[in-house]
Amino acid sequence: MNMTMVQAINRTLAQEMERDDRIIILGEDVGRDGGVFRATDGLFEAFGPERVIDTPLAESAIIGASIGMTALGLRPVPEIQFMGFIYPAFNQIISHVARLRNRTRGRFTVPLTIRTPYGAGVKALEHHSESTEALFCQVPGLTVVVPSSPYDAKGLLAASIRSEDPVIFLEPTKLYRAEKQDVPEDPYELPLRRAAVVREGKDLTVVAWGAMIPVARKAAEAAAADGVEIEIIDLRTLCPMDRDTIVASVKRTGRAMVVHEAPKTCGLGAEIAATIGERALLSLNGPVLRVTGHDITVPLPKSEDHYYPGPERVLRAVRQLMEY
């Protein structure tokens, strides 16, 4: 069926809840309102207020309560309304979600999936454009997943919900309704911890995820017109990272670039560049470039375009690297 990413997410949530009655959704406005992006639309009516819980406005309690649910064998799927509002829950996530398995040597695990819209490009108010995924990638125990299409969203969300590990599932706001895609009705999983080569090319590897995948694709098409064949890796799971796929590609192409919308410094691009430097140094024909947001706060709507990496900025870096 043809559907948008937000519809694919909605469908997946419904199917997973039908399959497994341990799954509980909770968050702000997820119930009667169906979520501010309608990701949980209809679930309250279908599954009732005990499984689709409109919580008070309290992010730390949303995640804390989700943890407590796992103690009794449930598999909560809390929603944080925007990634910019996940910080009040940071202590619960970093101190407990990520660590309870280790702390108790496996007695208590935390199989929850925290869903949250993320990323810029939709001209929103401050705090509604965050992409601080690298904060979570440096916390041992967490898994961070980002889909870049409706099809991937369905398969990755199902896999996240079924995972025994806690997952931060980041949904690129910009892609929620950007395209429709044919998405199978039957449930399916896409493997976590595995990157996908979504475009093959021999000259240069671009590593990206989420809303930067369409940007990279556009740049790749333009580059192809210049005779440069770009290979695009959609990371899908940001951590634990599929370094082998990245390294193998760069060994083939000899050139690498990371595109992400987070600020450059200490963004995930740093880890990817460092990994390539560690494992493919001798294959490199030039530095690993990072095309990213600037090291500033995402500007308000009028100036957002100056921040957000677009195909032109990627293409420019491609040219710089090819000429290196």
Place this chain on the structure above:
Amino acid sequence: MNMTMVQAINRTLAQEMERDDRIIILGEDVGRDGGVFRATDGLFEAFGPERVIDTPLAESAIIGASIGMTALGLRPVPEIQFMGFIYPAFNQIISHVARLRNRTRGRFTVPLTIRTPYGAGVKALEHHSESTEALFCQVPGLTVVVPSSPYDAKGLLAASIRSEDPVIFLEPTKLYRAEKQDVPEDPYELPLRRAAVVREGKDLTVVAWGAMIPVARKAAEAAAADGVEIEIIDLRTLCPMDRDTIVASVKRTGRAMVVHEAPKTCGLGAEIAATIGERALLSLNGPVLRVTGHDITVPLPKSEDHYYPGPERVLRAVRQLMEY
């Protein structure tokens, strides 16, 4: 005068408070108790309860209130009792401390200095060994400073307190009383944003900070016995980072290594390695190695030594790199 790092910090706080009555200390147990590490010992008696404030047990309010104080022109120096307990304040730090200057185009600034003990190596309970400095380094607007000696602690803390930007001042618990050093009585500043070459060498550059400096020094002495001369850069200000000093050194030595106690993935080592790859690729005789904590939670005391990078692990990496 000969003093430990914690004494140097205490002295600096006293002197800065004498110099500038806009400076206010607040936090848990900083008053009558003088702080759990005695960093604020005697200040309550000297400056009274309006300037050395024992707060309720509420980290978000400690930082939030500090922000509010800056609105009225004060320059608070809040203490978070351990870095592991800074996460409840994460929203105040990332959403406000870092951004108010930009949000108001310079009308409201946040000249505060958040002090917190950090790092492992002292066989503590869980959450008392955190070194998540890279979380803060990826937030535009923050400055992160770490001293590695009593002398540096005094000069860097004074500079941090006098800075117009918000500073996260991380005090390596392991070094609080590790050594005594001659520290001038008169106040002085060491420049922020500037790294220090604390040992010169021609063969290999080690970038480190805080408690890893003594570790790197020990390794360097052992390496010298093998005929390898290591240059050690003490980063001092982790962000904004003094990349020029790093790059210049690596261009000279041709080999680079980062040593930090945080887990490897997305630690600050990634940013340093990425920077070196970007700016000194052609000078490199081998990959930039990262000798770091493992990607696990810091273990409890009985097993902490397995986590913490020691001179032997550094030395081993030095040998690997020299043989590359």
Place this chain on the structure above:
Amino acid sequence: MIERFDPLKGERLQILDEKGSARAGLDPGLSDPELRAMYERMVLTRTVDAKALKLQRQGRFGTYASNLGHEACQVGLASAMTKGDWLFPYFRDLGLYLTLGYPLADHYHFWMGNEAGLRTPDSLNIYPVAIPVGSQIPQSVGAGLAARYRKLPIAVVATFGDGATSEGDFHEGLNMAGVFRTPNVFFCVNNQFAISVPRAKQTAAATIAQKAAAYGFPGVQVDGNDILAVHAAAREALDNARNGKGPTLIEAYTYRMGDHTTSDDSGRYRTKEEVREWERRDPLLRLRLHLEKKGLWDAKLEKELQDRSTELVEKAVAEAEARPPATVEDLFAYTYAEMPPDLAAQLEDHKAFLGEAAR
């Protein structure tokens, strides 16, 4: 007066009834010009709000949070504040901004998507809009501590919604204020909703005001559609703050008459009847009836006021829209006091990119 209305006993301060009659013995005794000025401010607020909604529909504004129905809360509170007092606002505080003198064009400029609009004029003590719910509350307490330390005879006000009372920051802030008896007034606009979540699902406490019991200072619930009640309670609380008598929590009981923001569709979670029921209690109507009863208002004055307000609004829109856009430098210049070399390099590179793209 505040102490006379105990929220734990279900008491709520109301001075004006729905017909516009003031309850004897409670009337704060405002002068005629003061009353008229308040009404004018309320009408202006509503005009500014309606225009903002229109601009948003036309794509000339970003997402916007309507203010409809909150005029009495905002103008009642702001008119009790005096010069020197500080405001730590939330995102639905238009009437406060206007009453305290925030330039309307600046306010529009912000909602049009330019940070420059959040650069409070130096003469005003207004912190920027706090979007992370509740985060302004502990900040206001720090300002209260600072005011006391500096021996300033001022009060510090934080405003927030009913939803905000569930956040940890509400609790940590009020608790700290209680401990240090800071000169704070915590003003909760209980408009019955946090987006779609009704007040009854936000907390099981019968009132928000009674939460003050947890912090050792008084709380009072007032009719938030009754500007005299709001003003009277605010004035007393502000006086107490300024006079070292510690903080107060005021719950203004009102209703969010519009959608949460322009992205919201409140028809999904509440009935038209409920909204209509509250239209009867419109805060503007109530003060207008009161003014009419006192012979201070008529249709002609109303028409003149509407025209004047519209004119002011049109001028401000024109001014805001005529302002030049932010420069690229603006976006980079305020991250640090002094731009670090890396960031300067990013700025240069971006300018180079723009230059190339322009070619």
Place this chain on the structure above:
Amino acid sequence: MIERFDPLKGERLQILDEKGSARAGLDPGLSDPELRAMYERMVLTRTVDAKALKLQRQGRFGTYASNLGHEACQVGLASAMTKGDWLFPYFRDLGLYLTLGYPLADHYHFWMGNEAGLRTPDSLNIYPVAIPVGSQIPQSVGAGLAARYRKLPIAVVATFGDGATSEGDFHEGLNMAGVFRTPNVFFCVNNQFAISVPRAKQTAAATIAQKAAAYGFPGVQVDGNDILAVHAAAREALDNARNGKGPTLIEAYTYRMGDHTTSDDSGRYRTKEEVREWERRDPLLRLRLHLEKKGLWDAKLEKELQDRSTELVEKAVAEAEARPPATVEDLFAYTYAEMPPDLAAQLEDHKAFLGEAAR
């Protein structure tokens, strides 16, 4: 009974006076064996605690948080819990652990610095020690929601100190519990200090119990050195939770007789006289006097109990110390359900390093 003691009126539930006499009409009617078992548990708790302090001084233990004075709170609460109930503890809950059957050697093992000691036996519903203050509270509420969803007739207990009540998590958790009327019991051990900060500087509320007013459910203050009062209030609150009557906040008013932890020196912030004053109210003494009054206890039984407790403790220490240290694999194996290749590589590398170092 809980509703009969209103914290807002300054009422506190006490059943045993300092001489060990029980107040008629309130006595929870425990059987003689039950009373004796409680006393035995209290003495064991104290013996375990004293040994821990000794081991710490000898360097055989890490930093340790003494439990002295909290025995009535802990044993009184735990003895009211029934199989199936859950505990979300904090870091000063020894008597709860012991009464609920947590293996003492495991507990020692944890404080000796090995995570294996936090691996709760599968038969026990005890979450691990929460060190970030207050963070266990919202977790316990989630467990309460889960219990209700699963239709389990159980209660969920969270324990915490007076200091914890200032944290946002306390507020968010209790507020959520109120909204959903979860089967929770919130048990605050008000021991008058959070490290050095006295209770009066922690909150301006006259009692902690009255904070329940903010959440729409009952709160009660009990004498925390009176095991009968603790037990009676806990039993009622637990019953209410199990029977769908919603949550309760219990404040156990007691005193931290020791230092905060072995790293603390409480002489810096409180007087010896104050401590001595509380020694008179020792919870063990009070129950022992009560037992003696009832003819259930004498010096001989006391001697036997002391000996038995010491023996148990020595055995547990020996067992904990005899356990093999964590393997390197243990440190890596529990970060994820399945070890990622990177981490496996780190583990292999570390083993290689250890191998080289051993050579």
